[in-house]
Amino acid sequence: MARTHFTRTARWLHWSMAAMILAMLFIGAAMVASLELRPLLLEIHRPLGLLILLLALLRLRHRRRNPPPALPADLPRLQARIAGASHVALYALMFAMPLLGWAMSSAGGYLVTLPFGLVLPPLAPQDAALYTLLRGAHGVLGYAFFALVLAHIAGALHHAWVRRDGVFQAMAGPGPAPATRDADRD
Amino acid sequence: MSELLPPAPPRWRHLLPYVGIAAVVGALGGAFAWTAGWLTPQRVTAPRLVDTIENGKPFVGFRRAHARGVCVAGYFEPTAAGAALSKARVFSQARTPARGRMSIGGGDPNGPEAMARVRSLALQLDTDDGQQWRMAMNSFPFFAVSTPQAFAEQILASRPDPATGKPDPAKQQAFAQRHPEVLDFMAWAQSAPWSTSYASTAYHGVHAFRFSNEAGESRWVRWSFVPQSPFEPMEVEQRQAAEASYLADELAARLAQGPVRWTLSVQLAEEGDPIENPSQPWPEERRRVDAGTFVLERATAEADGDCRDINFDPTILPTGIAPSRDPVLAARAAAYSVSFNRRQREVARQETP
Numbered sequence: 052m053a054r055t056h057f058t059r060t061a062r063w064l065h066w067s068m069a070a071m072i073l074a075m076l077f078i079g080a081a082m083v084a085s086l087e088l089r090p091l092l093l094e095i096h097r098p099l100g101l102l103i104l105l106l107a108l109l110r111l112r113h114r115r116r117n118p119p120p121a122l123p124a125d126l127p128r129l130q131a132r133i134a135g136a137s138h139v140a141l142y143a144l145m146f147a148m149p150l151l152g153w154a155m156s157s158a159g160g161y162l163v164t165l166p167f168g169l170v171l172p173p174l175a176p177q178d179a180a181l182y183t184l185l186r187g188a189h190g191v192l193g194y195a196f197f198a199l200v201l202a203h204i205a206g207a208l209h210h211a212w213v214r215r216d217g218v219f220q221a222m223a224g225p226g227p228a229p230a231t232r233d234a235d236r237d
Numbered sequence: 238m239s240e241l242l243p244p245a246p247p248r249w250r251h252l253l254p255y256v257g258i259a260a261v262v263g264a265l266g267g268a269f270a271w272t273a274g275w276l277t278p279q280r281v282t283a284p285r286l287v288d289t290i291e292n293g294k295p296f297v298g299f300r301r302a303h304a305r306g307v308c309v310a311g312y313f314e315p316t317a318a319g320a321a322l323s324k325a326r327v328f329s330q331a332r333t334p335a336r337g338r339m340s341i342g343g344g345d346p347n348g349p350e351a352m353a354r355v356r357s358l359a360l361q362l363d364t365d366d367g368q369q370w371r372m373a374m375n376s377f378p379f380f381a382v383s384t385p386q387a388f389a390e391q392i393l394a395s396r397p398d399p400a401t402g403k404p405d406p407a408k409q410q411a412f413a414q415r416h417p418e419v420l421d422f423m424a425w426a427q428s429a430p431w432s433t434s435y436a437s438t439a440y441h442g443v444h445a446f447r448f449s450n451e452a453g454e455s456r457w458v459r460w461s462f463v464p465q466s467p468f469e470p471m472e473v474e475q476r477q478a479a480e481a482s483y484l485a486d487e488l489a490a491r492l493a494q495g496p497v498r499w500t501l502s503v504q505l506a507e508e509g510d511p512i513e514n515p516s517q518p519w520p521e522e523r524r525r526v527d528a529g530t531f532v533l534e535r536a537t538a539e540a541d542g543d544c545r546d547i548n549f550d551p552t553i554l555p556t557g558i559a560p561s562r563d564p565v566l567a568a569r570a571a572a573y574s575v576s577f578n579r580r581q582r583e584v585a586r587q588e589t590p
Contacts, residue, residue, distance in 0.1 A: 077268070077269065084272070084274040086385045183582045201265060
């Protein structure tokens with residue numbers, strides 16, 4: 052029987068990473084603005100970024116082994132395409148943002164320090180031009196990531212509240228459903 | 238289950254769901270814009286503080302503060318007393334290479350060095366455990382104000398009046414009334430003796446940090462680099478007659494005769510001493526520990542030196558040293574980062590033909 056829901060693992064990865072990424076985007080925005088919070092936020096930003104990178108690797112692997120449920124057949128073709136492209140972009144950013152952050156730190160002459168005195172090796176040589184390029188990309192893509200997350204939320208709620216087509220439920224989970232609905236599950 | 242759904246109702250029936258979606262997205266977007274400071278133009282953010290320092294006339298490619306300086310290099314040797322205070326590798330490694338920068342206060346890279354009231358020493362110590370300690374120290378023993386917002390206010394109040402070319406005394410007086418701690422700083426600026434050299438100047442970390450040792454004990458400290466070179470006063474006539482590059486030239490001449498040294502003197506806080514207020518020095522009688530010696534061997538012009546691309550952010554600390562929640566210390570990290578990003582962009586542009 053065709054899958055109607057994401058696996059438990061996929062849902063766990065999605066919702067935990069959703070919270071982390073959203074927190075991370077707010078931390079990023081606060082870090083560059085706040086006069087008081089930068090050192091504290093940076094201490095969270097770096098290990099959390101690395102954690103997101105590792106979880107993104109796990110998640111991509113899991114997705115390849117457990118393809119997500121198909122979109123409803125009646126979904127307009129353009130919408131389906133936009134959904135597909137936006138998911139590719141979301142995955143790309145989950146990898147690009149931590150790697151850019153790490154590389155830009157190295158190019159800026161900063162150590163990427165983690166808790167317990169751990170220090171990551173440099174990912175790029177120290178260089179003013181390279182730093183400027185990577186720092187710019189990290190910032191611009193951060194705002195793009197937030198815009199995409201908003202679009203993703205709007206799309207998900209559209210499925211949940213307007214179309215009511217089961218797409219949102221596929222990720223929200225089957226919920227405390229009556230036992231008979233177990234037949235729907237794989 | 239979608240096949241069980243009734244046919245889609247008319248579009249207006251969806252008004253409420255669409256309002257709900259707009260509310261969720263709008264609330265998140267608004268929260269983000271507020272976090273980034275876009276909705277509160279009056280709030281002093283890090284970029285706005287640096288804008289205030291630049292005053293629309295940045296010196297392209299230079300640090301926004303302490304623009305004029307030289308690169309220096311040498312090493313640090315700890316004492317056993319230092320190791321008893323902090324487990325940072327710098328206190329157990331026999332010798333740690335140091336790179337740094339000596340500079341004068343102010344944003345003008347061509348400012349006359351001998352006339353600058355504030356001198357500074359910035360250092361980066363790289364230990365063999367892969368960790369790093371960056372410091373940004375100044376010749377003033379305490380900061381002028383207690384918050385970064387007051388600092389921004391002070392810059393505005395001290396700006397030359399276009400009519401007279403001098404700061405408006407009324408504005409300065411009003412500022413001093415709102416932030417009376419600045420009077421202590423003004424008294425220091427008036428009375429502290431001027432020395433003839435970067436080498437015979439004391440440099441103070443100003444902010445409180447937490448030192449933790451191997452035994453798990455930790456305490457609040459402030460530190461100073463106390464010169465081992467003897468003090469010689471420099472009178473106002475000498476300062477006015479000096480070459481613009483006087484301090485850098487004097488240091489180069491001195492280093493040609495041999496290295497110069499400072500003692501790292503760590504002051505230990507006692508119960509009740511202000512930890513988060515950099516404008517309030519701790520009492521003189523607080524115990525001081527000699528934690529090591531900084532030996533300065535070489536100085537090079539900044540243009541060919543290796544310190545130009547370092548952001549001497551004093552919150553970059555090794556295990557065994559932690560920052561306090563002094564808001565001025567945090568603001569240094571925030572503002573230095575903005576200054577660093579701006580000048581690296583300018584340097585990159587200058588270097589690309």
